[in-house]
Amino acid sequence: MKTPAELFDFPLPEELIAQYPPETRGGSRLLLADRKGSARDLLFHNITELIDDEYFIVINNTRVMNARLEGFKPTGGRVEIFLLDKISDFSFTALTGGKVKEGTEVNVGEAVIKIEKFLDEGLRIVRFLTHTPEEVMEKWGHVPLPPYIRRDDSEEDKIRYQTVYAKEARSVAAPTAGLHFTDSTLEKLRNKGVQILEVSLDVGIGTFRPMKADHLEDHRMHSERYHVSDETADRINSLRNEGKKLICVGTTAMRTMESVTDEKRITRAGSGETDIFIKPGYSFKAANALITNFHLPKSTLFVLVCAFAGREFMLNTYAHAVAERYRFFSYGDAMFIK
Structure with missing residues (x-):
């Protein structure tokens, strides 16, 4: 049934x-x-x-938003940050891919983003330390295509x-x-x-x-x-x-x-x-x-x-x-x- x-x-x-x-x-x-x-x-x-x-x-x-950000930890490990909701001028809730701890700083292009706090259901609070979120998304962000589109995003x-x-x-x-x-x-x-x-x-x-x-x-x-x-x-x-x-x-x-x-x-x-x-x-x-x-x-x-x-x-x-x-x-x- x-x-x-x-x-x-x-x-x-x-x-x-x-x-x-x-x-x-x-x-x-x-x-x-x-x-x-x-x-x-x-x-x-x-x-x-x-x-x-x-x-x-x-x-x-x-x-x-160009909400998908690809970055690297100081150790070289790759981290993906998927921005969700804006909390303040420099903070968002986000999902992350790759191993990160609270306090980890991630380099995205020329910007630095700190994984500030872990929340429930895999959510994080991230803080932009050197650039505004809008600048980072405009310069280095990727289009957040749905997961069933199995390819990288393009300029189109x-x-x-x-x-x-x-x-x-x-x-x-x-x-x-x-x-x-x-x-x-x-x-x-x-x-x-x-x-x-x-x-x-x-x-x-x-x-x-x-x-x-x-x-x-x-x-x-x-x-x-x-x-x-x-x-x-x-x-x-x-x-x-x-x-x-x-x-x-x-x-x-x-x-x-x-x-x-x-x-x-x-x-x-x-x-x-x-x-x-x-x-x-x-x-x-x-x-x-x-x-x-x-x-x-x-x-x-x-x-x-x-x-x-x-x-x-x-x-x-x-x-x-x-x-x-x-x-x-x-x-x-x-x-x-x-």
Whole structure:
């Protein structure tokens, strides 16, 4: 008998995991998944034909940090530092690879970073001794490609693993549904009267972590910072009152909107942290449609899309995507669930 978590598993050939972005931004395929029960194979540029001024769109404008740092101890031993959350101007929480002790100083390029303190769950506090974190990431940092992309990062990734509307660098993973949008696509939508509003959610390391608990209720969701401005919240409420339908671009935008919208469907401005875990049985308060990539088996993100569209429908839709050789995960193809 399958455990509840295993109900969200599905077979995925490894060769369908995209290792590179499409040749041109926006050149991906698009699977239109209608929750009434149908699926259509399209191209992403068709998105401008599918969305009109009946809808408005919310995007996540976070930028990915060059969070992976490679350095060396004074003894010559190699150390990797993966920056996570900023604590102060010169301190971050981080994960480390390689043998280090509290107090170890690591040379990254011309900078020196001290492993200041060990925390629970393998986390460290690191302090930048000679340069600011921003300087170090800009000069010597690497793009933190997900672990299922089995290659080193390149200069191209510094462009293609960011959305065209990315702003402040605070995330360790991209809001990947947004990678498909070009400036031209956004302009075409605006010209059709579709309003595009921005929120921020800083994507954390938990996005890569599969569920380990057998039961969904036992899974502890990672917490991520969000920000919704007064202007954005007011506009969302106004558009909803006009009868417009909300399309979330990505699960991060959806998690943000569901975190800041109450049972009366009123969206509140503010900054904070959310650890919302959207699973079957959840009553959606904000989102009417979702643009998203294809997610990992047994992941919280696949559980989320199952909550939104129905588990059986999503399993069947993913089986169709596998059969039609869609590309999966961060650099893969897109799905529009409406």
